[in-house]
Amino acid sequence: FSSQVKMNVGVAHSEVNPNTRVMNSRGIWLTYALGVGMLHIVLLSIPFFSVPVVWTLTNVIHNLGMYVFLHAVKGTPFETPDQGKARLLTHWEQLDYGVQFTSSRKFFTISPIILYFLASFYTKYDPTHFIINTASLLSVLIPKLPQLHGVRIFGINKY
């Protein structure tokens, strides 16, 4: 660690913003998949919920978590030497320094869709569950569109 470091002094690399590389590191996709699996199992073990409810809950909680960590929280949890270029950018916008259609981006776009398919199947396409799941999926897919890179609708979350 480097406490209150203003430059890359003591760092092992000339990477200006390490946040851009985190989603590419070894084993993180597997950890993410295991995390979602663990969430699902925990929800399944609660006796009150039926299987369709559990799947919808998994989908909703997963999308909520993804929205908060990738599209709501801005900046980096550590100081970067680039004078805060990434301070107003969400983690999604920081990935790979804004280059679109990299493999991490594709993975994180496809995974909520797969979860949505599974949830739709296990809820037997019930209308209420469908509305909830679709709304939740849209809330997490629309911010990922390249057209919405850096866009803040109605000024929400701008600063």
Next chain:
Amino acid sequence: MTESSVKKLSNGDRCYSTNGVKPGKNGCVKNHYLYKKQHCYPEEKIYHVEHNGGLYKRPFNEVFEETPMLVAVLTYMGYGILTIFGYLRDFLRKWKIEKCQNATEREEQKDFVPLYQDFENFYTRNLYMRIRDSWNRPICSVPGAKFDVMDRVSYDYNWTFKYTGKVVKDVINMGSYNYLGFAENHGLCVDAAADVTMKYGVGVSSTRREMGNLGKHEELEKLVARFLGVEAAMAFGMGFATNSMNIPALVGKGCLILSDELNHASLVLGARLSGATIRVFKHNNMQSLEKLLKDAIVHGQPRTHRPWKKILILVEGIYSMEGSIIRLPEVIALKKKYKAFLYLDEAHSIGALGPSGKGVVEYFGLDPKDVDIMMGTFTKSFGAAGGYIGGKKELIDYLFTHSHSAVYATSMSPPVVEQIITSMKCIMGEDGTTLGQDRIKQLAENTRYFRRKLQEMGFIIYGNSDSPVVPLMLYMPAKIGAFGREMLKRNIGVVVVGFPATPIIESRARFCLSAAHTKEMLDTALRMISEVGDLLQLKYSRHSLVPLLD
């Protein structure tokens, strides 16, 4: 797909470099080539080292073992749990349930636009503070092979420290860059420096170009030039400033800098200050470098396609975080083929590599005249402070007039200069004793022994088998703090590093070997490391090594 920590070198196994064979994707020979060799002695089957004809006159053995997948997953889970608890604690602090120990704005200024974004401090508050006692430890003796550490306790989880007044004596020092053991307070270097202080005083109070050019500085520069085998050399007061102030003097707009991925902050700062275009090639990867060179020459400058004014390759001799040695013969071959300039930063390798301590150029048996700019520091092997640049006489004359350091920075202090002169003469053997040569041999032996033993114990060690910098992988964030503390309990001082200074899963403990370490000290250290390794389950390596009989 996801990157692995070792994408830069090999796909998970040992990597060997041969000349004349088309190398694999990541700058080394594909593994299948090795097994076609006939002369594969049975006891060496797993740890087979290739001798290379042509460019390399000695075996180049560099390994970066891949992170085991289970360890990677557990590391991410560790960081995830720490993040969740971090958010929880921040929530408690905000709602005043827990006392906030951080500096906050005054009440009257709460409605102003904030000066700092408090999320940027998240890591420092929630992760770094928990294990802060492994860094900035105050010592109260000279940091030689053993030193004394002041004991401190914290009653509020590392937010403040109190000194108990006790001093932990004779802690084995595995963290200082004391490669040749010149960090000592007795001996002829110290006496010479004391005499010079009596004669010249401590401060110079002027820059080189005004009143600060002492005869000692000229003597030092001639000695450095002779030591390196170059025409002329120039010394500066600060190693960091040598890089950051001289690269802007050498390149400017319209030039291209090709810098290694893991270059030190001083090189990165110097490159950015110069205004040249910077392109980064993968660490120690000659394919990447050649591709960049070819693209640069074929396409020229980005918009106008004019040829580049200069192409400068920035590399280091030993990379201190990885322990890897630059593939210098290949870099020089590329440089000659594509007519680029080479800037070699030997901060860690001068004095530490090579049969007579003359650095990485001598280690590979190359001609120092092939390297255009040889830079180094006096901080590591010479026990002093400052840096130097060596090269052709025209280059040094140019730097005298155009470098920021020469014109504006105060010149080196006389006792420091004398320390460098004495230690350099000692290394070269000109003081009449064989002390320098003994120390170099001792360092090489210590390096080989230490690395070999650690690999046999089953730790994952990065880097070249000849480099005195030994990074030992810890991976998980909790083990960083645990390792530092457990080692101090056993009287060994180590340096641990974590994210964001290293990639997120590759936190490590870095040992720096010294000629001042005796075999008994190394044995004690190894025993303790093995104990802590068993306690913390750090022996991740999946390669088996046949133990030597010594």
